[in-house]
Amino acid sequence: MYQTKEKFNSLIGRDDLLILGLESSCDETAAAVTKGRQILSNVIASQIEIHQRFGGVVPEIASRNHTLVFSGVIDTALKQAGVSLDDIDAIAVTSRPGLIGSLLVGVATAKALSFAKNIPLISVNHIEAHICANYANSELKPPFLALVASGGHTSIIEVKGYNEYNLIAKTSDDAIGEAFDKVARLLSLPYPGGPNIDKLSKKGNMFAIDFIKNKGVKPDYSLSYSGLKTAVVNYLHKKEQKGEEINIEDVCASFTRQAVDMLVDTLLCAANDLGYNTIAIAGGVAANSYLRSALLSRAGNKKIIIPPMELCTDNAAMVAIRGYLSALEGKDFAGLDLNAASV
């Protein structure tokens, strides 16, 4: 009989839980197995090559590819961890936010496994999961201030407890990763733009171009990348009109400096104002070399926590760890009526 709520309640307080994490909110199909905070396997099937020729993620193609590869990805994750589905204590799945069709594939897969094997299901918020990448193989404890900087989100969040998050600020328009991807597109660099801009920036002069005037940190810590993006567009148009050569490396380095400084200024200011001595960063843009070095060099006596590169971009280990922390405190149990939500 399907009685996962009772089984779920029996997991509370157990720190040796084996969790199967599933992630499909965008263009990565991922499955991972964790034991407590330890990662036993972390398998990611990236669709980057499939979407590259379109210059960005095509949602319908992303969902279809999730359905094609999920079974294989889950099998591999279980095999690499040396466990079977019968050993799994709970399945944690990203249910929001993200591309609705992609999320639905993960949620339907998780529900099918939960029903077939009578395994409790845990609903996971993707942004919180990014933050939880910082708990992997670590002793990190809340409270701390977190920055999630990804393709879909730029959020500053107070982590007050393992299950207590308080949103301080977010971008009002484009996320920082989206700004990197759009600027890369303007420069005819392949998708995803962030890593390519990062690579080229290392050869450029970050002080070559001042795209916008630094207006300082907003009192409500809000951020916006539309002004910077428009300034890059205008700069490139003017150069083209005048027939002048564009130094792509300088554009990449200068854009990166301005995009990242805005974020680091705001993050450090919020940490000071709110009294946080520990800052953890997460999300795809946390892989950016300049963001990492700028934050570390300007942190003063604040402790900066940065996950390893492979845990910055979308993965299922962070989802499994988010699920583990929920189960420990008996939170976020989901039934077969679990639905996906884009926001």
Ligand code: KG4
């Ligand atoms: O967290 P993520 O894998 O997916 C979302 O949840 O959005 O983040 C992907 C984003 C993309 O916009 C990508 O261009 C950006 O992270 N990114 C980077 C770097 N690596 C990935 N941006 C700047 N520098 C990087 N090294």
Ligand code: ZN
């Ligand atoms: Zn993400």
